[in-house]
Amino acid sequence: MKLSEFIRPASLAEARKSLRQLGPKGMPLAGGTALHFMPGKTPVTAVDITRLGLSYIKQKGDFFVIGAATPLADIQRYRGPRWAMHEICRRISTHQVRNVSTIGGNIARVFPWADLPVVLLAMDARLVIYSGKEKDMPADEYFSSQPARLFRGGDLLTAVKIPVLKAHHGFGSVKATRNATAFSLVTIAALLELKGGIIKSARVAAGSGIPFPQRLKPVEAALAGKEASTAVFREAAAAAGAAARWVGGEGMSADYIRQLAEVSILDALERAAEFARGRAA
Amino acid sequence: MTKTDHTVNFTLNGEKKTFATRPDEKLLALLRREGYRGTKYGCGQGTCGACTVLLDGRATYACLLYAMQAEGRAVRTIESAGTFDNPSEFQKQLVAAGAVQCGYCIPGMVMSATALMETEAVLEDEIVKEYMDGNLCRCTGYEKIWVALRKTLDKQAAAPARARRKSSSKGSKK
Ligand SMILES: Cc1cc2nc3c(=O)[nH]c(=O)nc-3n(C[C@H](O)[C@H](O)[C@H](O)COP(=O)(O)OP(=O)(O)OC[C@H]3O[C@@H](n4cnc5c(N)ncnc54)[C@H](O)[C@@H]3O)c2cc1C
Ligand code: FES
Ligand code: FES
Secondary structure, three states, X not given: OOEEEEEOOOOXXXXXXXXXXXXXXXXXXXXXXOHHHOOOOOOEEEEEOOOOOOOOEEEEOXXXXXXXXXXXXHHHHOOOOOOOOHHHHHOOOOHHHHHHOEHHHHHHOOOOOOOHHHHHHHOOOEEEEEOOOEEEEEHHHHOOOOHHHHHOOOOEEEEEEEEOOOOOEEEEEEEEOOOOOOOOOEEEEEEEEEEOOEXXXXXXXXXXXXXXXXXXXXXXXXXXXXXXXXXXXHHHHOOHHHHOOOOOEOOEOHHHHHHHHHHHXXXXXXXXXXXXXXXXX | OOOOOOEEEXXXXXXXXXXXXXXXXXXXXXXXXXXXXXXXXXXXXXXXXXXXXXXOOEEEEHHHOEHHHHOOOEEEOHHHOOOOOOOOHHHHHHHXXXXXXXXXXXXXXXXXXXXXXXXXXXXXXXXXXXXXXXXXXXXXXXXXXXXXXXXXXXXXXXXXXHHHHHHXXXXXXX
């Protein structure tokens, strides 16, 4: 992406006003790490949104609220009660990228390999959008198609709200890669609500290896009401093929990616159950 | 709409500086044309780490940062870490371990290690690997770099806390 101008608005309202005036000739800039890779023949004005107080993490009632311009490294370092976001952030790219790239930049325009949409779908997060005033929407709606659609009019993502996990909830994420810092082949995230040994509800999402991050509804259906056991998890994972259209690439067949997804689902579910049991006491 | 003029102000290795730039220019390009040639251009796309500098004390790829993003911040390059006549402890250990072959990756390695040493109190292998995960070396196979770094860290851990604080504030004037 070519930049013709670079502006630093003094407030959120001013940033939105500039973006509205600029239309397709403007582009919010957070960490800027994705901007370098975005195609585009016409140069744009970068509107720097990193100086508007949007970098923070705080616990507010039943939610952790993460400012949209918070770097991934800060999310990785943060610790709160039953906090589960650090694991996936540690697995994104390298130290230098995590120091600069932001949660907002990862999810405002979703690239096929993005890991955070997967986690936020499973966690039933809420996304806060500023359009003169702030309004939030559930992850299911936000990620129903490319979220960039929501920001064309100059609106901005300002925060991500993540429910604080309750005692009987557990979360697990798995990112399958060829080496430690590589893009994901398959990313899976699972949230389990247990009661006794039974799964009361489950949210399972996937990304990479499929065209766009999504929930795996047939996998979730195979879990609800059943015992939280490896046999049940294995059976649910086998529904992955019916749940999404897995695609191959880089010498890997679609069938291989589906198998990788099944193993990753099993792994994520085991981790989620362990989280729920281990920290429930 | 407030347009910025095409200059950028930041503290470079402890000195306040103003540079003419373009909105499109990467910090790496600016640094190199201004004579800070120790910061290297490797891949230009955020994978190799040869361009690593510190931005407000955090390791960052200068090839992925627009120069304009550094406005008002503190940038530190390899030139602040040590000189040929007065190398830093890690630089000395790298030479002693025979860890420098072509040498292209070394400035980036030193900057990532600097961030590590100035930020972390406990220097276990896991955390060291985390800070060094964005620096590739195509020559050495890493073993000797790791040996040199571990020696430097163990030496730092053994040093009295006061001396450590003093040496870590070096070059980080804001
Ligand atoms: C080498 C490398 C490896 C990577 N590997 C991974 C990986 O394995 N997994 C992964 O998930 N990601 C990975 N990434 C992606 C990285 O996380 C993204 O580059 C990053 O998330 C973008 O964040 P940013 O803050 O730099 O966004 P920017 O580049 O500043 O912005 C990205 C896009 O989002 C828009 N935008 C940003 N913030 C907002 C907002 N608040 N409101 C509205 N629009 C906004 C921008 O206009 C732009 O279109 C990798 C990146 C690099 C460079
Ligand atoms: S030149 Fe910047 S990471 Fe390779
Ligand atoms: S010594 Fe040549 S790349 Fe590291």
